[in-house]
Amino acid sequence: MSEMTAALTLEAARELLYREAYLLDHHEFDAWLDLYTTDATYWLPLEHNQPDPVNTSSLVYDDRRLMELRVKQARHPRAHARMPAARTVHQVGNVMLLEQGGAEAKVASVLTLTEFRSERQRMFAALVEHRLRVTPAGWKIAAKRVDLINSEGELDGIAVIL
Amino acid sequence: MTASNPAELASLVEPDRVHRRLYADPEIFELEMRLLFGRAWLLLGHESQVKAAGDYFLTRMAREPVIVARHGDGSIQVLFNRCTHRGAAVCHLEKGNTQQFVCPYHGWSFATDGALRYVPIAEGYGPGFAASMGERGLARVPRVKTYRGFIFASLAKEGPGLLEFLGYMKTSFDDFVDRAPGGEVEVAGGVFKHAYNGNWKLMLENHNDTVHPAFVHASSIHAARDQAIDSGAQVSAHFSDIAVRQMRQNGAPTEVWEKLDLWTTQSGHSFMGDYHSDDRLVAGLDNPVFREYYEQLVARLGEPRAREVLSVARFNSIIYPNCSFMSQFRQLRIVHPLAVDRTMVYTYSYKLKGAPEQLFRDTVAFANIVNGTASAVLTDDLEVYERTQKSLSGGLVDWVYLGRGYGGDVAGEEGTTRGVTGTSEIHIRNQFAAWKQYMTAVA
Numbered sequence: 001m002s003e004m005t006a007a008l009t010l011e012a013a014r015e016l017l018y019r020e021a022y023l024l025d026h027h028e029f030d031a032w033l034d035l036y037t038t039d040a041t042y043w044l045p046l047e048h049n050q051p052d053p054v055n056t057s058s059l060v061y062d063d064r065r066l067m068e069l070r071v072k073q074a075r076h077p078r079a080h081a082r083m084p085a086a087r088t089v090h091q092v093g094n095v096m097l098l099e100q101g102g103a104e105a106k107v108a109s110v111l112t113l114t115e116f117r118s119e120r121q122r123m124f125a126a127l128v129e130h131r132l133r134v135t136p137a138g139w140k141i142a143a144k145r146v147d148l149i150n151s152e153g154e155l156d157g158i159a160v161i162l
Numbered sequence: 163m164t165a166s167n168p169a170e171l172a173s174l175v176e177p178d179r180v181h182r183r184l185y186a187d188p189e190i191f192e193l194e195m196r197l198l199f200g201r202a203w204l205l206l207g208h209e210s211q212v213k214a215a216g217d218y219f220l221t222r223m224a225r226e227p228v229i230v231a232r233h234g235d236g237s238i239q240v241l242f243n244r245c246t247h248r249g250a251a252v253c254h255l256e257k258g259n260t261q262q263f264v265c266p267y268h269g270w271s272f273a274t275d276g277a278l279r280y281v282p283i284a285e286g287y288g289p290g291f292a293a294s295m296g297e298r299g300l301a302r303v304p305r306v307k308t309y310r311g312f313i314f315a316s317l318a319k320e321g322p323g324l325l326e327f328l329g330y331m332k333t334s335f336d337d338f339v340d341r342a343p344g345g346e347v348e349v350a351g352g353v354f355k356h357a358y359n360g361n362w363k364l365m366l367e368n369h370n371d372t373v374h375p376a377f378v379h380a381s382s383i384h385a386a387r388d389q390a391i392d393s394g395a396q397v398s399a400h401f402s403d404i405a406v407r408q409m410r411q412n413g414a415p416t417e418v419w420e421k422l423d424l425w426t427t428q429s430g431h432s433f434m435g436d437y438h439s440d441d442r443l444v445a446g447l448d449n450p451v452f453r454e455y456y457e458q459l460v461a462r463l464g465e466p467r468a469r470e471v472l473s474v475a476r477f478n479s480i481i482y483p484n485c486s487f488m489s490q491f492r493q494l495r496i497v498h499p500l501a502v503d504r505t506m507v508y509t510y511s512y513k514l515k516g517a518p519e520q521l522f523r524d525t526v527a528f529a530n531i532v533n534g535t536a537s538a539v540l541t542d543d544l545e546v547y548e549r550t551q552k553s554l555s556g557g558l559v560d561w562v563y564l565g566r567g568y569g570g571d572v573a574g575e576e577g578t579t580r581g582v583t584g585t586s587e588i589h590i591r592n593q594f595a596a597w598k599q600y601m602t603a604v605a
Contacts, residue, residue, distance in 0.1 A: 044536060046352040054401065054523045057352040057511060059536045061527075065403045066538075069385040069409075073538050076381035079544035083381075118548075154357045156505050158536035159542035 008105045008132065008139060014056045014095045016139060017109055017130065021090035024031045024161055029071040032161070037133055040064050044162060059151060059158065070161065081159040086117035088160055098129075104142070107133045111146065115160050125149050126162060166193060168602040175598045178565035178591065182554045185361040185562070191502035192565035198483055198600040199224035201318045202429075203327045205485040205496060206230050206513070210348035211257070212238060216274055219257040221508075222498055223317055228303060229253050229263070230313060233275040239391070240315045241276045242427050252300065253461045263300070274411045276300035311346065322429075330576045331431040334479035337437045338489035340471045344516025351511035351526050356535040358507075358544045360551035362483075362592070365507060368543060369478040369486045370434045370589040373566070375412040378546050382538040383413035392442070404527035407440045409538065414439075422584025430482030430587035430596025436475035436490060438450035443528070444475070444490060451520045458516055477590040480589065482596050492525045493533060503551050509533040574591035 018033070023032040036042075044059035053061040062070060074082040080152045091112040099106040106129060113124040131143040148155075163255065171193070174181035183190055204223050211219050212232035219230050220243060227243040229252075243251045245265040247355060251264040252272060263272045266499045269282040276299040284291060305316040307324040312335060314324050331487055339347055358365075368374060376383070384408035392400060414437050423435040438444045459468040487494035494514040499505055511529045513522045531537050554562070567586025571579050581588035 037330060046354065050352075055351065055525060057472065057526050057529045059354075059534055061401065061530055062338045063400060063402045064401070066405060069382075069406075070538060073381045073385040076384045078377070079542075080378065080549075081541040107567070109520035146586070152353075152355070154355045156357050156359070157541040159541045159545075 007133055008097065008100055008134075010095065010097045012139065013097055013105065013107045013130075013132065016132065016141070017092045017095055017107065020141070021092050021111075024090050025088050027085055027127065029074070029161075033067060033071060035141050036064065036067065036144075037135060038064055040067065040141060041143045042067050042146075042161075043144065044148060044158075048147070048152060059148070059155070074159075081157060084117070086115045086160050088116075089114045089162075092128075103134045105139075106130070107132060111162065113160070113162055117159075122156070124158075124162065134140045169605075171601045172598055175594045176561075177232050179563050180594050181560055181562045182557075182562055183560075184594075184597075185363060185551065186502060186555045188502045191361075191499070193601065195499070197603075198597065199225060199317070199499070201316070201321055201600055201603075202483055203305075203307075203314045203316045203324055205481055205494075206240065206313045206315055206481075207496075208347070208349050208494075208510075209238070209308060210346075212258065212313075216259040216261055217257075218253065218260065218274065220253060220255075221496075222301040223303065223315060224499075226303075226317065228315075229300075231274040233273070235275075237275070238306060238308065238313055239275050239602045240306045240313075241272075242301040242303070244301070245270055246278065246298045246300060272300050276302055306361060310335045327429055328481070329429065329431070330425075330427045330578050331433070331479060331481060334346060334433055334476060334487070334489050337471075337474045337476060338487065338492075338512070340474075341402040341459070341489070341571045342514040342516060343455065343462050344514070345462070346515045347512045349510050350513040350517060350522065351529065354507075354509040354529070354533050354535055356507050356509070356533075356540065356544065357500075358505055359503055360505060360547035361554075362497050362505040364547040364550055365495075365497060365505065365543075366480055366482065366486060366593060367590045368547070369480055370424060370432050371587075372422060372424065372434065372437070374543075374546075375414075375419075376416070379409070379412045379539055379540050381542065382409045385538065386410045386414060391440075401527055403442070404524055405531040405538075407443055408528060408531050411438050411440055411443065412539070419585050420583045424581040424584045424586055424588060425574065426579050426581075426589055426592035428596075431480055432482075432592060433479040434477050434589075435584065436477045438475075438477075442524075451518050451524070454518045455514075455521050458518075460518070480593075483592055491528055491532075493529060495533065503555065505547075564594070 020035055042062040043053055046057045050056050074080055092109050095108045096108045098108050109128045111126045111128050115122045127147045129145045130141055132139050133142040203235050206221050215234045217232045229241045229243045231239045233239050243253055245252050250265055250267040252265045258583055271280040273279050278295045278298045303315045304319040307314050319364045354494040357442050386406045394404045442449050478486055484497045494510045496508045511525050564587045567582045570582025574580050
């Protein structure tokens with residue numbers, strides 16, 4: 001237990017974010033879900049500097065259940081926008097340990113996502129914040145906020161997980 | 163062969179089928195911008211977006227970028243966003259408040275009613291210029307009207323009045339606003355701007371298509387079907403509750419869709435009855451939030467009238483050619499055709515004034531699942547629009563079949579016609595009947 005409550009290192013934070021990107025890019029979605037706490041949230045705000053997910057709409061505001069349903073939906077044979085799954089590269093960079101104290105830590109990063117599906121390649125760029133929490137199984141993601149730089153712009157449907 | 167020939171345009175629309183060129187021919191799209199979007203009343207937004215003098219927002223009508231502004235005298239002005247000097251847009255922020263619009267190019271300044279106020283170093287424009295300034299204001303869109311707070315405008319100087327255009331559809335706006343305990347609704351909660359590589363008509367055809375949910379949304383229905391929902395007594399214990407309920411509802415059995423009322427009116431409009439049986443999404447008196455809302459409505463209207471207001475059960479109402487809204491779910495979508503195969507849709511949520519805050523949070527959650535750009539539901543609609551566009555854009559197969567329920571239409575009151583069942587394609591045939599009228603009318 002002492003090891004797990006030990007302060008999160010920048011190296012460990014970076015490793016966790018890279019692992020998440022790796023699992024998404026390799027379509028290992030169950031393992032991706034395992035990176036998250038059971039009360040986790042995954043949030044793509046609609047507006048720049050959006051203060052909360054309940055009074056303003058979001059491109060995505062999933063609790064753990066909706067995250068699981070997102071994965072389940074994508075496996076259905078008639079998941080039109082998700083079958084076949086897009087090929088992606090999640091490029092994670094500029095990882096910084098913003099805050100840490102005891103059982104929680106806040107990590108900032110940037111994400112460049114390139115997606116290929118249906119003869120079309122698209123790119124997304126986002127500022128990302130992970131809130132990590134230590135659990136008996138190690139550090140997990142308790143909340144992920146992904147601010148697409150064009151969240152308020154004209155967007156085609158997004159079926160990939162950022 | 164030119165598409166601008168009215169006889170040829172008319173030949174592309176038959177009673178139960180239309181030619182694929184209506185979706186895929188760029189020449190026809192240009193004609194639509196001029197003859198259809200250039201003539202019809204278009205819904206631009208709501209008065210709550212321009213509450214105070216100087217408030218404005220930008221939008222577009224057909225190909226024209228326009229400014230909707232509240233002028234100092236309280237009037238709503240719809241102005242072409244184009245300097246009368248060399249044509250630069252005089253306003254580039256999506257919304258805001260200003261005393262004047264100053265052109266970035268040579269500094270001409272315009273009041274919020276479009277009047278040209280000031281021209282820097284005006285002498286150089288020559289003698290007589292100062293006297294002509296009164297005629298050099300921003301061009302105004304010729305007709306602007308509101309109905310129950312919703313702002314409409316038409317690029318045509320003449321044509322049917324707004325009430326004539328809306329006809330029976332005004333009852334859907336009544337339903338929207340009557341539900342507010344405070345007597346008004348307002349735009350809130352952000353704007354989704356989703357786009358797809360497909361013709362603008364595909365979305366309007368889909369919104370009252372009641373066969374599609376079981377097929378297009380099969381995967382989200384499957385994902386949600388066995389999920390538990392919160393009991394009626396709980397107040398939003400889980401944010402995901404609304405999403406799960408809505409995904410489940412899309413899996414309603416065939417009989418429910420068949421028995422729905424699907425109404426059309428003149429000018430291409432239509433509305434469908436509601437298919438929801440879920441008591442948190444609609445009129446659930448067991449739900450404490452809805453109960454509180456109901457009591458507020460009763461306090462304002464009295465019980466009989468409150469019950470009457472809540473007894474109206476409509477899902478989508480379509481105002482042809484640029485709007486689709488859900489009076490009962492406080493969602494409104496404005497369609498912006500960008501090209502024959504590219505469409506952008508602005509989606510707004512509305513708040514019922516005087517209703518509990520939690521009711522609006524439920525609206526936000528509903529918007530996310532139904533209209534969200536990355537939602538489990540909308541993404542499948544967009545995918546199918548794109549696949550349809552792809553197929554219609556080429557090939558030797560000319561006709562698109564719209565015959566479901568054809569021949570069974572039932573005449574109703576006040577110019578309405580009902581589909582023989584709730585799954586009829588009557589609303590699409592009705593849209594094309596209006597299309598034909600607009601496109602072949604002699605100017």
